[in-house]
Amino acid sequence: MTTLEQRLAALGQELELPEAPDLAPAVLARLESRRRPFPWRRAAALALALLALAAVAAFAVPDSRSAILRWFHLGGVSVERVETLPPAVERAQAGGLGRKVTRRQAADLVGFRIALPPVEGSPPVYVLDDALATVVLRAYGHAVLLSQFSSSNQDALKKLAVGKTTIEPVTVNGNPGLWLEGGPHTLTYLARDRSFRERTVRIHGNVLLWLRNGITMRLEGPLTRSQALSLARRV
């Protein structure tokens, strides 16, 4: 660096610049108001980079009234806190999961290997829109759903609108995750059929979300936090 360049760099340090205002609430409010026409499907994996750190900070201060508390991203999932849940279809746990195929066929359809905890035999895999793969497992005496989809898959993005559910950050084998427990919440799945429909279903079980090798994993069922984590660690 020449002397002039050094002087310019030093000058930059001495500039009196206006204080940056906190723009997050205004930006989030604008995104909220435009949310309907917004193409959700594409955003999730990368929004993680933008918001994940802020989300972690927000978790650390549960009483914070910051707008960021209303919105979290993890891989291909967006979690939003809302006061009123949107109208939704009540779903039986295994309903609407898609067509039933073998594990190998499922891998071909979704483009990644279907990860499972050690299980007996080869349980069928349900695939929805060639994007979302779900397996019904028996664990701790309950039927639980293990869903997985590529975090970068533009066709598969879920949004969980959370009412009074508690949201807690967790780690699964060193990977980031979220534990959602408590009241009912809705799951909105955007299916790509040229028009990007939203399907909203209401869920009563607890949910564990985590990332695994670029895949967003989602465990849903009447498990406790420690049971869900224990199962997830074995996937």
Place this chain on the structure above:
Amino acid sequence: MRIHQGISFRTAYLLTGSAVDAEEAVQDAFVKAYRALGRFRRGAALRPWLLRIVANEAHNRRRSAARRERLALRATQDRPGDAVPSPEAALLAGEERERLLAAVERLPDEQRDTVTCRYFLELSEEETATVLRVRRGTVKSRLARGLDRLRAELGEEDE
């Protein structure tokens, strides 16, 4: 978002020359960035990508030289351990910085933007190129021309 809003606002302010315009530019940029996340190349650095959108919004609001808010220098603060300069030396150094700043503000827009990104915002050449949507070679040549012009304005010899 909060992680990047400081540098985003500084970028927008230095490019628009107005705090009000900078705030609007950053808000619009963040909304657009969120909506454009699908076009973000995985593995690429987020900061230059975001600043590029900020810079684009800032350029749309760029004020004419006459309407720009004048950049000002912070009051000099003595740092612990520094030898205290004589009042004459401090005055001289202050005047020198003011002259340099005024000369930067008189640069043609393209050169001033490049100098601003590179030295005031401390972006790398690569980042500057991304943010200003030009090739790295263009950054180098604009910097060279800008520095030459500053030297000429300040009546300094080539280094």
